Amino acid sequence: MAIEVRIPTILRTYTDGAKQVEGDGSTLGELLIDLDRKHGGLRERLVDDGGLRRFVNVYLNDEDVRFLAGLDTPVKDGDTVTVLPAVAGGGI
């Protein structure tokens, strides 16, 4: 068992085109560090010094982790983490 992570099209260059990858960890932050070992560069696209980047949404199962504990959100085997690019913009 592991944690399944769904990767959006724009980040699949880091996963050799894979739509779904697996990783381990007890928090989301640890999971992303684990993923970065196999898919170098991926973590940096999701996280900066201040935590999760503004441009991405990360969900644990079906909940936005911003409403949970962000990178400290506990994760466990069998969970699904979904990454989606935030859709935003504006006239100015």
Add this chain to the structure above:
Amino acid sequence: MLRVPKQIYDQIVAHARRDHPDEACGVVAGPAGSDRPERFIPMTNAARSPTFYEFDSTEQFQVWKEMDDNDEEPVVLYHSHTATEAYPSRTDVSYASEPGAHYVLVSTRDEHETEFRSYHIQNGNITEEPVTVVE
């Protein structure tokens, strides 16, 4: 080129007019790989602002899941500018993350005339494309 059914074109414009002066935003889904915008999905602008839009993240998750289950993809991502032209702003370009999608911009700055234009945004580059409305 973007080929968009008349009914969907009208729905996008009506949504933009309805939410004016706030920006309106949404998706038109279509079968994956088809490049056919078929299913109109207006989204909530979580920012509720005249100068910014942002999909509500929970709603986005549900809609993306639905598209995945239906083997669809976001063919069109649209939003309105309510005081400026229908051209991608720097903010739009910095957020653009669907290189295959048609980014439709609608401007409602003129009360009577609605601008409706479409772009591809890839690696920070904006390419405008013609829009054909089909019956």
